[in-house]
Amino acid sequence: MSNIETEHVKNASVKAVDARATWEEAMRGAKLRDAEFTSISGAPRKPLYTPEDARVDYANDLGYPGQFPYTRGVHPTMYRGRLWTMRQFAGFGSAQQTNERFKFLLDHGTTGLSVAFDFPTLMGYDSDSPRSLGEVGQVGVAISSLADMEVLMDGIPMGDVSTSMTINGPAPILLAFYIACGEKQGVDPKLLRGTVQNDILKEYEAQHAWLVEAEPALRMITDVMEYCSEHVPQWNTISISGYHIREAGSTAAQELAFTLANGMEYVRRGVAAGMDVDEFAPRLSFFFDAHLDFFEEIAKFRAARRIWARKMRDEFGAKNPKSWMIRFHTQTAGVSLTAQQPENNIVRTAVEALAAVLGGTQSLHTNSMDETLALPTEKSVKIALRTQQILAEEIEVTHVADPLAGSYFVEAETNRLEEEAEAYFAEIDRRGGVVPSIHSGYIQREIHHSAVIYQRAVEKGTKKVVGVNQHVEDVDAAPEIEIHRIDPAVESEQRERLAALRAKRDDAVVRSELDAIRSACKDGGNLLERFVSAAHAYCTLGEIAEVLREEFGEFHEPSIF
Amino acid sequence: MADRKIRVLVAKPGLDGHDRGAKTIAAVLRDNGMEVIYTGLHQTPEMIAETALQEDVDVVGLSILSGAHMTLFPRVKAALEERGMGHVLLTGGGIISKEDMASLADVGFVKLFGPGTRTDDIAEWIQTAMEARWKNEEVSG
Incomplete structure (x- = not known):
């Protein structure tokens, strides 16, 4: 370098130091809004992020889309190759009513089915069990046997659609109904595509629809992995879900950490059952929440890909790149919706859905505005689907993979979430693993504490919610929205x-x-x-x-x- | 009367596993000086009434997000009455429409809380209702 150039660099760095000092001085003297500058999960936020906050080694920490560690996405082409699957969760009443809703959604451009079951089905009770009283068909569809499944899938070509079934404790039984139903339609199980949630660990931790004790439940999950790898090879045998953990009140970091800890536990079980990790890991899929804190959420998705890739390659010794990739579905945050001024929920959902897209999701469900009040109506379901279509087709965000990479803030958030997740992995290990951490109530307690802290913050007004603690309107003046009811018949x-x-x-x-x-x-x-x-x-x-x-x-x- | 503690049973009737609200309310009521018993999940009306009897509670609060409230709430009330617990203060919350709240008021659930309720408002309502009851008992007793 010439003397002049050296001098130039030196001057620039002196200028940068001066500029920083000047800015810090200005911040110290400035009057700031009376607000708590933390993430929705309560994580502290700096007023500004600079290269010093975002230490990344490009090749090792980010890489290229479709390459290890997949921080920038799992496909080389990302949304230029293929948009995300618009998969709207639906199910209510009888199998016939849900079948009609599925056909409505398919007619309006949805590209995959997603079945919501009622509580009796989720808990393994028939519709005529005394435990099912008052609950049949209420929050999802009632499926008590292959006969109900035949009605549910009537007229829907099972070899062509992909179907996601949100069921856990009895997941292997419902999957059996689906496979048998396909066989009755004349579809070879090898052609069936879809996902069964089948993630029992997060049921104990958060969602609470279980069937049996943890160890036999985990054995059934490895049975499903083994059976499907031979007979139903295109089926995703488990969807390891953070969604319910987050909805139960966890922070973003807890959602990330507990979900991936559960994922690693399933991998250990598969290996312990004698399978090669690369035999089943490519069929593992994940499911995350998209909450309101836009940048924290985008960082969460990026961190999830990076952590999983590193664990699978470096700790579990997976050789197949498909085992390293975390492919995930995302749903916007049901808990972020408000009963007050329900139309505002359309905006919340759009922001959350955009975070999921910028975070590189493979499929997406957008909630309907009226879901805090009742099951969504056809109109509100359609608005939710249209929201995704606007993001996909109008706003031109789909051209560039991982567009927020290199943002000092987003990279710093990604690093922070990875570090917080690692700290939880260490704590769970110290407690003997995921199952002992469930039996002792550790994980449930962590989630519950976060839920109470957030509720308190909303009630104190330090976390603001429009229509709830800000810009409140007289409840009685609110427009009545149409409520979708289940006929007791x-x-x-x-x-x-x-x-x-x-x-x-x-x-x-x-x-x-x-x-x-x-x-x-x-x-x-x-x-x-x-x-x-x-x-x-x-x-x-x-x-x-x-x-x-x-x-x-x-x-x-x-x-x- | 000032040092008498209100005993509350927070209960989850039916098969719905959404307990974020129930557990948050339980914690808030405890922080407000009440003695709180939480049933855990997946309770039948009979199980809830039995626990209410065993624990000799003043208040039973039901939390439900499954849509089964019109079936299960009146059954909890009936199961309580069968056990001589018809006097307890009944309340609850969840995804319950205004019309359903009105019908449930007729069977004894005079106050139910919907989504977005401040937890302190629930604590305050229970406190006020129980103090009024105890005052009446003193007057009549």
């Missing part, structure tokens, strides 16, 4: 359908199928294989679940508040 009709089914089927076959399941529980035979066979004999969900409850024991939650 759904429950009585379901009972009748089940009674007819039980009368019609071959009881001897049903009994022998249930006995075979009982034996497989004891001797370790693959349970999904047994469930598919039992599905064809029209054994019901509740009958199969009852065998599992008897053989494996129910899960008892530690009571914490």
Whole structure:
């Protein structure tokens, strides 16, 4: 370098130091708004981020889209190659009503189905169980047997659509109904595409729809992985979900940490069951929340990809790049919606959905504005879908992969979230792993504390929510929005359908199928294989679940508040 | 009367697992000086009434987000009455429409809270209602 150039560089750096000092001086003297400058998760925020805050080694920490560590996205082309899947979660009432909603969504451009089940189905009870009273079809569709699944998928070509089923405890049973239903439509299981949530660990931690104790539940999950890798190879056998952890009140860092900790636990179980990590890891998928804190969320998605890639390659020794990639679905944050001034929820959802897109999601559900009040109406569902279509088609954000990379703030947030997640991994290890951390209530307590802190902040007004603690309107002046109600007849009709089914089927076959399941529980035979066979004999969900409850024991939650 | 503590049972009827609200309310009521018992999840009306009896509570608060409130709330009330616990103060919250709140008021759930309610408002309502009851008991007793 010439003397003149050296002098120039020196002057520039002196200028930079001076500029920083001047700025800091100005900040010290300035009068700032009376506000708490923290993320929605309560993480401190600086007023400005500079290269010093965002230390990244480009090749190791970011790389290129489609390359390790995938911080910049899992596909080389990202949305230039293919847009995200617009997958709207739906399900209510009877299988027939949901079938009609599915056809409505397919007609309006949705590209994948996503089934919401009612609580009895989620908990493994038939619609005619005394435990199901008042709940049949309320928050999702009631599916008690293959017969209901046949109605649900009627007229929908199962070899062509991809279907995501949000079910966990009884997931292997519902997947068996789906496989059997495909077979009845004449579709080879090898052609079935979709996802079953099947993530029991986060059920114990957050969502609380479980069937049996943790260890046998984990065994059923490895049974599903093994069976599907041979017979249903295009099926995503598990969707490891942070969504419910976040909705239960966790921070962004906790959502990231607990979800990935659960993911690593499933990988350990798969390996312990004798599978090669690359045999099942490519079929693992993930599901995150998109909350309101725009930059924290984008950073969370980026951090998730980087952490998973590093863990899978460096700790689990996966060789297949598909095992390193975290592919995920995102749903906008249900908890961020307000009952007050519900139309404002359209805006919240749009902001959250944009964060998911800029964070590189593979598929997306946008919530409807009226979901804090009741099930969404067709009109509000359509607005939610249109929101995604506007993001995809109008605003020109889909051309550039990972467009916020290199933002000092976003890189600093990405680093922070990775560090906080690592600290949680270490703490969970110290406590003996995920299952002991659930049994002791540690994870549930962490989530609950965050929920209470946030609720307190909203009530004190340090976290602002329009319509709730800011710009409040008289409740009675609020426009009434149309409420989607479930007809109580759904429950009585379901009972009748089940009674007819039980009368019609071959009881001897049903009994022998249930006995075979009982034996497989004891001797370790693959349970999904047994469930598919039992599905064809029209054994019901509740009958199969009852065998599992008897053989494996129910899960008892530690009571914490 | 000033040092008498209000005993509250926070309960989750039905199969719905959404307990963020119930647990937050439980913590807030405890912070407000009440003695709080939380049932845990997936409770039948009979289980709730049995716990209310065993714990001899003054208040039962139900939290529900499954849409099954029109079926389950009246059954909780009936199960309480069967056990001689018809006198407890009943309240609750969740995703419950205004019309449903009005019908449930007729069976004894005089006050139900919807989404977006301040937790302190719930604590204050329980406090006021219980103080009024105890005052009446003193007058009549």
